[in-house]
Amino acid sequence: MNQTSKILSTYSADAFGVASALFELGGMVIIHDASGCNSTYTTHDEPRWYDMDSMLFVSAISEIEAIMGDDEKLIFDIVTEAKRFHPKFIAIAGTPIPAMTGFDSESVAARIEKETGIPSFGFPTTGMKTYISGADMALSSIARRFARKDFRPGRDHRVNILGCTPLDFSTNGQVESICRLLTENGWIVNCTFAMNTSLKEVEELGKGDVNLVVSATGRQTALFLEKTLGIPYLEAVPYGKKFSTTVLQALEELYAGETKVILRHSSSSDCENIIIGEEVSSLSLALSLECETGKEFRVLCPTNEGPLLQTNDVYTPYEDDIIKSLSNAKTVISDPIYRNILTEKVHLVDWPHEAYSGRIYRKYIPNLIGDILYISEKL
């Protein structure tokens, strides 16, 4: 039955995607929820919680406030703390109860902005979708509001990296490795949106000549920048040596004037090698392993139904469908939690994903940028 999980975990939710995407930008993020969402997010999904004093709060809505539709208390509470802490922006992310009561997050944000003069956002998250939709919405909204439109690509080999959150890249140096790879190959990294970056750098997103989208959470931002400023984008994570070269070449093509480059992998319907994970990173890993080992991989993407998925790839968030999709698998590369649904005959290569198993395998998350030996030698 769809929607049931006998044993599998659940991916981080949309509201947490908002929080993760905006964590480092100096804003104040409020998850509009009774309680619990804040500790869930900060315990399992936010490796920066202990070290960075980011303003992430929960509204602590009560039964009576929900029944009476009392948004005034929420507005008062947010305005009070905003006046005290001077955030650079304010973001409200909804959860199941606000979704049920018809909470109008955008109108409330507009009221708050009027009262404080601080740019404010209302995100209609419901707590029922994955982090991809929340983070994608949050990043693109920030870009729309703050990225200056008066820039035109400066032709000085600048690249933005879009879609960086610890949910997909943890804090083990992967984002830094992508920057290093690009820098060593003649690129100026303009902005890593949104890790190790500032709102000032976000304002200057338009200086980028090309965008490298490293997860589906950066897609809407890329589309926005393409549409408004004509910046072309490539969706890929430069895993492994050979595929990194492919990614760098594709970026050069875009820089040289190509408007669209899509890196696609190929696999047959009876392919017995499967990668489970987020769309862009899984497809990049499939391509990288194809380059390095000559083996084909299909992708099973439980997080989002993205355009990069090919005919033989699968999108499904449901345990039963996932089990069915793995019925002929001989090798699976995935978060270790998926071990629970694999038969003993299947060879599992661990590829922990913070958005799935949280902090449990955090210390084992590999940095595959420029080198996928960690995976390939286990195949």
Place this chain on the structure above:
Amino acid sequence: MLRKVNGYEVTIDSVPISQITFPGPFRAGLEFSSPARGTWNIAHQGMLIPEAHEIFVCAASCLRGVVLTAYEMRAEKRFSTVAVEEKNLIEGNMEDLIIEGVSDILQKLPKMPPCVLVYTSCVHHFCGCDLDMVYRELSKRFPDVDFTDCYMNPIMRKSGRTPDQIMRSRFYSLLKKRPIRPGSVAFVGNDFPMQKDSTLYQLLSQAHIPIYELTSCRTYSEYQDMAEAEYYIVDYPAAKVGGEDLQERLGGKLLYLPFSFTYGEIKENIIKLSEVLPITLPDFNAEEQECNDALDHAYSIIGDIPIAIDYTAFTRPLGLASLLLEHGFQVKRVYADSFIEEERPVYKALCRTHPELEIWPTLSAQMRFAADHSKSDYLCIGQKAAHFNGAPHFVNLVENGGWHGYQAINSLCDAMIDAYQNEKDIRELISRKAWRCESCI
């Protein structure tokens, strides 16, 4: 204290005890979540019932915390989920979703569990889900399985019984009425065992009184044996309503012997116990003297270093502050977002004797910036106090630690001396969920 936030200086405030409103010292507003994770949650607690299988029916955002709790405590094989999606709210088929979802999971389990805890959430409450019908149907479909209704609905925390009170009651709702075994007791509502050296346990075991305890049950059958108890001993305030429910349903009697640091109340508890059970009364003066000696000894070692206490360590943080202050310790700070009514007399006394005692919130938004990551000289009792004060010298314990009576005071003195003499890794210890529970972290 002053903290720099986005380039502005922000004052982080406490309130002197003499100026607080009791029992809720602080206005409810935006809330912060401290990284101290030692307290137990409802997923941990349900796993105390041997052989039980937990099924949470919630939205993804609510499921994530509990499913990863189950994995972290290596209990994932006893844990399943039914994800509520937007279409269920629109279509109004929540009852079907629970019935079919739970049925689907049970049919897939390698072995049918003897009992299933079905946790519904805030959305079920708000959409008027007919839970009575749901459980009737589930019991009809699976007559050999005991179902109980559990709840993850924090939105109800200010409406009547708190979620904590409700859940500490629900975990005993599966007990089936049996003939009472005269003279036996059950400890009800605790997350970890009553320590064998606790005053309460000692008095009962010396009198050879049969003791039942959820935390020591190894099978569902042993769990059911608890229904034989004549007396339900509750020492944790939030568990009192659970004891009352049992009294009404199974016919035993509630003995509420609240955890306390006050000699008078400890003595009162023991006398209350002796009125119904054949225990031998201790020499109260000697016991108190032993505690006083332990406190004086601890003070002779610890001296005048500042002390902070938080409410997660003990249900009576003000009672503890009062006891320590009476023995010369320099208690400066108490962290608590609210107090239980039972603390009112101590609160009033402290207002007179130590009006400057600082009361700090833990949930208030300002606490985001309160943590001192440089090592402070505070000795802390409790994980939250340790976090906020950056204090590697701390007593790591939650929810009274299974201690009780005079033993609690003596053991605390030992723990304080140990904390004073030895540093702990704050981050490492407080990040683990559920103190004393198995953890892969």
